[in-house]
Amino acid sequence: MTDIMLSKSLAVFPGSFDPLTRGHMDIVTRALGLFSQVTVAVLDNPDKKTLFTLDERVELVRDSFKDFGESVRVERFRGLLVDFMKKSGAGVIIRGLRAITDYDYEAQMALMNKHLCQDIETVFLVTSEEYSYISSSLVRQVASLGGDISNLVSPVVMEALRNKF
Ligand code: ADP
Numbered sequence: 280m281t282d283i284m285l286s287k288s289l290a291v292f293p294g295s296f297d298p299l300t301r302g303h304m305d306i307v308t309r310a311l312g313l314f315s316q317v318t319v320a321v322l323d324n325p326d327k328k329t330l331f332t333l334d335e336r337v338e339l340v341r342d343s344f345k346d347f348g349e350s351v352r353v354e355r356f357r358g359l360l361v362d363f364m365k366k367s368g369a370g371v372i373i374r375g376l377r378a379i380t381d382y383d384y385e386a387q388m389a390l391m392n393k394h395l396c397q398d399i400e401t402v403f404l405v406t407s408e409e410y411s412y413i414s415s416s417l418v419r420q421v422a423s424l425g426g427d428i429s430n431l432v433s434p435v436v437m438e439a440l441r442n443k444f
Contacts, residue, residue, distance in 0.1 A: 285370030285398045290314040292373040293360050295322050297329040298436045299340050300418055302410035306375040307344070307351060309404055316350055318369060323357040330419050330443060343433040361396040372401045377411050 290310055296303060296319070310317045319340050323333045331339065337355055344351040356363040360372065372392060374385055389401035413431050422428050422440040429437055
């Protein structure tokens with residue numbers, strides 16, 4: 280037990296978002312049907328090499344969700360996710376599951392987070408079929424080779440990728 284109150288109607292969707300894809304956006308949109316507010320928490324991990332800087336990743340998420348109002352918040356976090364959750368008062372972690380290959384790693388993370396904080400639940404949303412093949416790494420790769428990614432990312436992300444390559 281912890282002595283703080285974590286709200287089960289506040290969810291956090293953590294990730295690298297390097298960059299945000301339509302797969303991520305689909306998870307957030309569907310999570311909003313279950314929770315009153317979703318915070319997209321962009322990971323600040325100096326050890327992980329990313330194409331977009333932390334500021335760029337945060338800005339792209341913010342711009343992509345600009346029409347969603349107060350229901351979608353965008354924050355950055357560093358260190359333990361459970362510490363960020365405790366600070367923000369959110370009691371639910373959202374993760375997306377694309378294929379069974381995601382499961383082992385995701386289950387391990389969920390169990391570890393449970394071990395670190397009993398009051399936090401992880402909820403998995405299964406990806407929509409049309410987005411199940413999309414990953415940030417594939418989007419980066421296809422964009423770098425000049426492939427069409429217009430259906431895979433928001434217009435602001437597409438523009439940002441065009442400027443990178
Ligand atoms: P991480 O480095 O934490 O895996 P990502 O930005 O790659 O960060 O992914 C964040 C979350 O989004 C993960 O739960 C991942 O499974 C989910 N996700 C990624 N791509 C998709 C997709 N196409 N459909 C649904 N969920 C996705």
